[in-house]
Amino acid sequence: MSGKIKITIIEPSEIVTTGLKRLIEQNGSFNVVKTFSTLQEYGEMPNGNPDIIIINPMIVSDTGSSDPRSLLQANDNTAVMAINYGPYDEDAFRSYDGYISIFNTREQIEKRLSVAQKNTSDKETYDDSNELSLREREILTAVAKGKTNKEIADEFNISIHTVISHRKNISHKLGINSIAGLTIYAVMNKLLDVDDF
Numbered sequence: 001m002s003g004k005i006k007i008t009i010i011e012p013s014e015i016v017t018t019g020l021k022r023l024i025e026q027n028g029s030f031n032v033v034k035t036f037s038t039l040q041e042y043g044e045m046p047n048g049n050p051d052i053i054i055i056n057p058m059i060v061s062d063t064g065s066s067d068p069r070s071l072l073q074a075n076d077n078t079a080v081m082a083i084n085y086g087p088y089d090e091d092a093f094r095s096y097d098g099y100i101s102i103f104n105t106r107e108q109i110e111k112r113l114s115v116a117q118k119n120t121s122d123k124e125t126y127d128d129s130n131e132l133s134l135r136e137r138e139i140l141t142a143v144a145k146g147k148t149n150k151e152i153a154d155e156f157n158i159s160i161h162t163v164i165s166h167r168k169n170i171s172h173k174l175g176i177n178s179i180a181g182l183t184i185y186a187v188m189n190k191l192l193d194v195d196d197f
Helices: 014-025 037-042 057-062 106-120 132-145 147-158 160-174 179-187
Strands: 005-010 029-036 052-055 077-084 099-100
Touching: 005 037, 005 106, 005 147, 014 029, 014 106, 029 037, 029 057, 052 057, 052 099, 057 132, 077 106, 099 106, 132 147, 132 160, 132 179, 160 179
Parallel strands: 005 029, 005 052, 052 077, 077 099
Antiparallel strands: none
């Protein structure tokens, strides 16, 4: 990707927004292009297509939604990240492409932003060919071994949303919807050895 990674922040606290923006922009790779204090403000202003949206998760939960991506109408190439204000379990942020903590150092924030953006830009688009990509073959093998979406996400350092997207693409391409069917396919196509069970 050429140019700076464009970031939008949606956060009611001016102190948090200002501090976060300052930390992020110390790295020349990132540019905070817009900041909003409310979801309504975000919806009323043209904001283009940022590479990353950072949002206070309380804004999302106050709407009753559990899907920040559709709430923000984020396209598939935009990473949606939460701001973690406390000692929350990581599972609380599984519907996001990543999160940053107010206790993270600048370097940790930069790393989390880069990983979320890379994972989002690496997502496979729907493809009508029957050929599986390398990542899809890796995901298929993990599914055939009985791993959960969470285990697969952790193993490949991607979000659960991305794992689910890959699994849908695999099922669509192969026309196989059951784990048993996918396992048989993996064995028959030498993606997995029977001894792996």
